[in-house]
Amino acid sequence: MHPAQTALILVGYQNDYFGETGLLHQVVEESSKVNNVIANTISLLTHLPSSLLIISTPINFTPNYEELVNPVGILKTIKEVGALQANTYGSEMIKPLVPFRERIIDVHGKRGFNAFAHTNLDHLLKQKGVEHVVIAGTITSICIDSTGRCAHELGYQVSILSDCTASRTIFEQEFYCQHIFPAYADVLTHQEFLGCFAVAA
Numbered sequence: 001m002h003p004a005q006t007a008l009i010l011v012g013y014q015n016d017y018f019g020e021t022g023l024l025h026q027v028v029e030e031s032s033k034v035n036n037v038i039a040n041t042i043s044l045l046t047h048l049p050s051s052l053l054i055i056s057t058p059i060n061f062t063p064n065y066e067e068l069v070n071p072v073g074i075l076k077t078i079k080e081v082g083a084l085q086a087n088t089y090g091s092e093m094i095k096p097l098v099p100f101r102e103r104i105i106d107v108h109g110k111r112g113f114n115a116f117a118h119t120n121l122d123h124l125l126k127q128k129g130v131e132h133v134v135i136a137g138t139i140t141s142i143c144i145d146s147t148g149r150c151a152h153e154l155g156y157q158v159s160i161l162s163d164c165t166a167s168r169t170i171f172e173q174e175f176y177c178q179h180i181f182p183a184y185a186d187v188l189t190h191q192e193f194l195g196c197f198a199v200a201a
Helices: 025-035 037-047 073-081 095-103 121-127 140-153 170-183 190-195
Strands: 006-011 053-056 104-106 132-138 157-166 186-188
Touching: 006 140, 025 037, 025 157, 025 170, 037 095, 037 132, 037 157, 037 190, 053 095, 053 121, 095 104, 132 140, 140 157, 140 170, 157 170, 157 190, 170 186, 186 190
Parallel strands: 006 053, 006 132, 053 104, 132 157, 157 186
Antiparallel strands: none
């Protein structure tokens, strides 16, 4: 794995998911705490090679959620509770990631599960010569899985960080990491990923 051909994709590191007062915090709170997701992500960002691309793919909606037509599941919940509205506290990047802001490129346009849909993510990765995408964030069984599958189908080598992802339950997190992701991706801890560059966290 060469750092100049690798990109870290950060999915959902926003206050409504990971902030203590976030409107969706309870959805991922248990899994996030058990996995030490935020601490592990900060450790990861601290030790990444400087040539490795870091991309954030926040999800943001207009105040009336006009992007969502007959939403179901988590998208219906997002609309009902008024979460992840653009230009609000809930949609902002979580505070622990702010010190790394200058290194992170925002790719906007995400309105659903897949970070490649309706965004220029694929174009940016190809422009930068990226061959390997590494995914971290939330929700494991939804946005992480959708983004990982799409990356695989687009021809990228995919890795998913088991200790930098959070799901709705601990069981769901373990099930996806053990049985779903290995069908199309390598599942690594953040330390194993850093070890690919001879870097220790």
